[in-house]
Every structure is written in structure tokens, then in C-alpha cells.
Amino acid sequence: MNDAVDTTTALKAKLYGTRGSPEAYAIRDFLHRCDIFFEWVELTSDAQARSEAGTSGLHDPRLPICQFSDGTRLEHPTVRQIAEKLGWLRTPSRTEYDLAIYGGGPAGLSAAVYGASEGLRTVLVERFALGGQASTSPRIENYLGFPRGISGGELAERAREQADRFGTEILLLRTGVRGEFTPGRGVGHLDDGTRLVARASVCATGVSYRRLGLPDEERFLGAGVYYGAGASEAELCGKAGVFVVGGGNSAVQAALHLAKYAASVTIVIRGASLKESSSEYLIARVSRTPNVKVMPCSEVVALDGGELLHTITLRDNQTGKEWVEETNWLFLCLGGVPHTDWASEVGIVRDAGGYLVTGPDLIADRDRPPGWTLNRQPYYLETNIPGVFAAGDVRHGAIKRVASAVGEGAMAIALVHRYLNGG
Ligand SMILES: Cc1cc2nc3c(=O)[nH]c(=O)nc-3n(C[C@H](O)[C@H](O)[C@H](O)COP(=O)(O)OP(=O)(O)OC[C@H]3O[C@@H](n4cnc5c(N)ncnc54)[C@H](O)[C@@H]3O)c2cc1C
Known part of the structure; x- marks a missing residue:
């Protein structure tokens, strides 16, 4: 970034895309983690995609589109192209x-x-x-x-x-x-x-984040499955039901943050309680947050959906019972390797x-x-x-x-x- 930071602060970006687009998610995640202000415009109809993003409709392959305040329009850009536009890519200046x-x-x-x-x-x-x-x-x-x-x-x-x-x-x-x-x-x-x-x-x-190891996990990455606390996604959860997998501090922090936006947040843990894996001050906050609940002795065993994650299958490890829950939002906070x-x-x-x-x-x-x-x-x-x-x-x-x-x-x-x- 270096000398490009001035450019960054001066330059504003608007990102147009559709819900569940992994490419749009990668860009949102990158800009959010870089603390760059941008506006995410979620396109929900062909008419809106035409009028606001200048595309032929929601399925136009040029999406997502990043529109910068200096007039530059990047169609279906990679994160690298965005970083390049922001002036953040440089070559080493020294040989040693x-x-x-x-x-x-x-x-x-x-x-x-x-x-x-x-x-x-x-x-x-x-x-x-x-x-x-x-x-x-x-x-x-x-x-x-x-x-x-x-x-x-x-x-x-x-x-x-x-x-x-x-x-x-x-x-x-x-x-x-x-x-x-x-x-x-x-x-x-x-x-x-x-x-x-x-x-x-x-x-x-x-x-790096540990994965669940389920067959469709890669396919749904950015399209319903997210690693980490979902800092860039929380506000987009609307009034949905959200699931967080993991019982460590980062998972509980994620759940508490998501609870500010989502209708309900379920923390899925393998253990019998959060006490085994999380700090007391966070557990106390969970008990004071009515829309967060803990699902103990459980795990996610299957993911299903179309372009977007629609359902997850959960298993109660004590009884072996399996059941399906509808959700478009699954956050995995499983620690790292x-x-x-x-x-x-x-x-x-x-x-x-x-x-x-x-x-x-x-x-x-x-x-x-x-x-x-x-x-x-x-x-x-x-x-x-x-x-x-x-x-x-x-x-x-x-x-x-x-x-x-x-x-x-x-x-x-x-x-x-x-x-x-x-x-
Ligand atoms: C959601 C979440 C919430 C957390 N909250 C807290 C908290 O509240 N308080 C707290 O104390 N800790 C918290 N932690 C833990 C804390 O963030 C980590 O302990 C800390 O970030 C570790 O720093 P690090 O630099 O060692 O490694 P990392 O943060 O893992 O950074 C490593 C970096 O190396 C890069 N990298 C990896 N391989 C390569 C390569 N081959 N070439 C170039 N780059 C590479 C990665 O992209 C990454 O940016 C949290 C963790 C998570 C996931």
C-alpha cells in the first residue's frame, strides 16, 4: 500500500454484485480487512442490475463490478486487480x-x-x-x-x-x-x-482456518459458508438465522457480533458446554444475549443448496439423531493449522x-x-x-x-x- 494510501482515502468504491457470489465475497472480505470504506450494492432484480450496474441482468458475467469514484470501472475483477487499482502492488526496490x-x-x-x-x-x-x-x-x-x-x-x-x-x-x-x-x-x-x-x-x-472437511465446502465458500468471524458479512445477514461452528473465544465473539444483525445465532459445538473452550466473560455475554443459543454435543455433517447454501444437516453426537436446518449463513471458527x-x-x-x-x-x-x-x-x-x-x-x-x-x-x-x- 505504502505511498498509495492517499489514493485509497481519496478513492471511494462501490461494489455491485449478487448475494452468494464468491467473487464479490472475496473482494468484500479483502476491502473490509484492509479497513477500506466501500459501498456494497446487492443486486436483487434484473431491472436493478440494468439500471444501477449497467449490466444485462443479474446473470451478466461482468458481475461483480467495482466502480471507483475516479470513473474507473472494473468488471469481474480479481482481488489483485483491485489492489493494483488502489496502487498497492509494488515490486521490491532492493536486491538484498x-x-x-x-x-x-x-x-x-x-x-x-x-x-x-x-x-x-x-x-x-x-x-x-x-x-x-x-x-x-x-x-x-x-x-x-x-x-x-x-x-x-x-x-x-x-x-x-x-x-x-x-x-x-x-x-x-x-x-x-x-x-x-x-x-x-x-x-x-x-x-x-x-x-x-x-x-x-x-x-x-x-x-489458516481449519475446514469441516465436507464434500461441498469449497463450492459454498463465500456463498453461504464463511471462515472466521464474518466481519464483512454480519451486516448483510438481515433477519436470518445464522449458525456458527466452534466453541473457542473467536467463535463466541463471532456469534455475539452476528447477533447484532441476525434474527438468531446458533453456536454448534462438539463439547458439552462452552465452559471447556471459551472465556467466562464471553460466556456471560452469551447468556445475556437472547437471540444466541448454544447447541452442545453436535456437529454439522452435510451442506446442501444450489448456487447458495440452503440447508445444513446437523447430528446430535449423543443420540446419533440427524436433522436439517435451513440457513444461508454458516460461519466456521474452527481454529487453525x-x-x-x-x-x-x-x-x-x-x-x-x-x-x-x-x-x-x-x-x-x-x-x-x-x-x-x-x-x-x-x-x-x-x-x-x-x-x-x-x-x-x-x-x-x-x-x-x-x-x-x-x-x-x-x-x-x-x-x-x-x-x-x-x-
Ligand atoms: C475471528 C478471530 C478473533 C480473534 N480475536 C482475538 C482477540 O479478541 N484477542 C486476541 O488476543 N486474539 C484473538 N484472536 C487470535 C489472534 O488473532 C491471533 O493469535 C493472531 O492474529 C496471531 O497473529 P500471527 O501474526 O502470529 O498470525 P496470523 O494472524 O495468522 O497472520 C499470519 C499472516 O501470514 C500470512 N501468510 C501465511 N502464509 C504465508 C506465506 N506463505 N506467505 C506470505 N504470507 C503468508 C497470512 O495471510 C496472515 O495474514 C482471534 C482470532 C480469530 C480468527
Whole structure:
């Protein structure tokens, strides 16, 4: 984004599309997570599609359409084309950096702020929108300094501005796919063929949503099935009945947020009660919110519909009874899994769940990790490859909170300095 932010604030966008369009959802999700103001116009009739969006009707393949206030009209655009229009796509300006950060969630953004502000030539690579999981949260209430809470999108945008101000180069909509590491030199390969060279690297790639694993899940993604708290979707729920799957804090937060807009919200959990998985203050709020109910010992076992999700099948795991509920809104908050296959390819130690193992956790019976050649033990957030650090949720043993991810991002930079100074 960087120098393009001015463009963003000046430029207003109107997005025209139909309900249940996965492409429109991807754009809404992206703009919302980037904290960009836009107007969503849901087209409900051919006449409206003709008069307002200038299309032949609701099934015109040019939909969704993004109309910018400078007159630019993007028909059936990709998220990348929108980011390009906003001036957010850039190419690396250097052939070599001091620090490359992979992942632009709270941990990566924090590392970027501290790295760049402390004089490191810093580049940050983010595969989608900045803010990571946090940017999908409508309200983070336990992050220090925000007594009334802050939306994840706004927190991410503030952090982006801060990182940018200190000179971090942000490469958006790019994915790190492979790495090669030799002492003092890491080469990161991005999905678009870009090659980033840096003296030290921080992996802050977090986790991605766990899926239900049901046959039609992919088909309904953005067309009735949504991952996370649905920050961009809540207001669109109208007076519908909404289902949230998952019993952790993020699921309960999602349910409480959705309850402000939906007629009813049902939290589907496998366990016997929320007490096993969620914080007390959230459970207390659920009990004070009349349109939220908890469906214990249950799970979603099938999805059905046409272009849009129409019904879900639920099963009571105690009795085995199955039944069908009508809904167009299913939010999945099932926690996450790290995607660190690239790390095992280069010999970075992972735990059984794929999380990156760092520092003291690499030391078995006082022995340093196999292949470790330095005359010191790995630093607290350092992997078994010197100069490659991990911070935030991707790390084995991480606390999985915004504050701890931000703390680890900052700590990683202190350790990067030690490493670069020959320690
Ligand atoms: C809905 C929801 C609500 C939450 N609410 C709270 C809350 O109220 N309070 C709290 O403390 N915590 C909350 N959490 C947890 C908190 O958001 C996470 O612990 C935190 O975001 C972890 O930060 P991270 O930077 O380690 O990882 P993530 O936030 O997962 O960010 C990782 C980033 O890396 C990117 N990425 C992944 N792979 C690559 C790659 N190969 N190349 C480039 N980029 C890549 C991802 O796109 C992502 O942006 C919530 C989580 C969710 C899902």
C-alpha cells in the first residue's frame, strides 16, 4: 500500500454484485480487512442490475463490478486487480535486505515496525490482506490500550501505517513458497517468481482456518459458508438465522457480533458446554444475549443448496439423531493449522502439528539440534537454522493472542540484531 494510501482515502468504491457470489465475497472480505470504506450494492432484480450496474441482468458475467469514484470501472475483477487499482502492488526496490518477514499478521507487522524503526532494511510479504486472523475479528477487546476494543481491520491498518512510516517495504498478495538458507543469507521464493534475498528472516505465517472437511465446502465458500468471524458479512445477514461452528473465544465473539444483525445465532459445538473452550466473560455475554443459543454435543455433517447454501444437516453426537436446518449463513471458527511444508523441505524442525520449533524447545537433553554449527544455543525464537526466526501463532508453544504475537514480533527483532551482530 505504502505511498498509495492517499489514493485509497481519496478513492471511494462501490461494489455491485449478487448475494452468494464468491467473487464479490472475496473482494468484500479483502476491502473490509484492509479497513477500506466501500459501498456494497446487492443486486436483487434484473431491472436493478440494468439500471444501477449497467449490466444485462443479474446473470451478466461482468458481475461483480467495482466502480471507483475516479470513473474507473472494473468488471469481474480479481482481488489483485483491485489492489493494483488502489496502487498497492509494488515490486521490491532492493536486491538484498537485512530482514525479510513472511506473513503480515500481528506478529509480522510488529516485527516490521521494530525492524524498520531500528534501521534494518526490511521487507514484508503478505499473501492476502494485512492483519492476518486479527483482521477478521470485528472487535478485539483484550488488546492493551484499547479499553473499548478495536476492530481487527483498524488495528491492522494502524500497524501498516506505522510499519510504512518507518520504511518497511510491503509486498501484498504474494506468497512465500520456498526458502534456501545459508549462513548470513536467506533466499525466499515467492509464488510470482520474485526472489528475495535477506540476511535474516522471520516466519510469521500464523495459521489458516481449519475446514469441516465436507464434500461441498469449497463450492459454498463465500456463498453461504464463511471462515472466521464474518466481519464483512454480519451486516448483510438481515433477519436470518445464522449458525456458527466452534466453541473457542473467536467463535463466541463471532456469534455475539452476528447477533447484532441476525434474527438468531446458533453456536454448534462438539463439547458439552462452552465452559471447556471459551472465556467466562464471553460466556456471560452469551447468556445475556437472547437471540444466541448454544447447541452442545453436535456437529454439522452435510451442506446442501444450489448456487447458495440452503440447508445444513446437523447430528446430535449423543443420540446419533440427524436433522436439517435451513440457513444461508454458516460461519466456521474452527481454529487453525499452520502451513509450513516449505519449512520441512529445508530441514526446519516442526512439531507433530506442523508448528515451527524454536529456541529451548530444540534442545534435547542439553544437546543442540542436529546440524547446528554455532558455538551458542539457538535464541529463544530462532529455528534450528541460524538467522531464521519464527514469531506468533506459527511457532510451537505460541499463546495465540494478538498481544503475544505482537510481543514475539518485537522480541524476534532484538534477536535478529544479536544474530546480525555476530552473536
Ligand atoms: C475471528 C478471530 C478473533 C480473534 N480475536 C482475538 C482477540 O479478541 N484477542 C486476541 O488476543 N486474539 C484473538 N484472536 C487470535 C489472534 O488473532 C491471533 O493469535 C493472531 O492474529 C496471531 O497473529 P500471527 O501474526 O502470529 O498470525 P496470523 O494472524 O495468522 O497472520 C499470519 C499472516 O501470514 C500470512 N501468510 C501465511 N502464509 C504465508 C506465506 N506463505 N506467505 C506470505 N504470507 C503468508 C497470512 O495471510 C496472515 O495474514 C482471534 C482470532 C480469530 C480468527
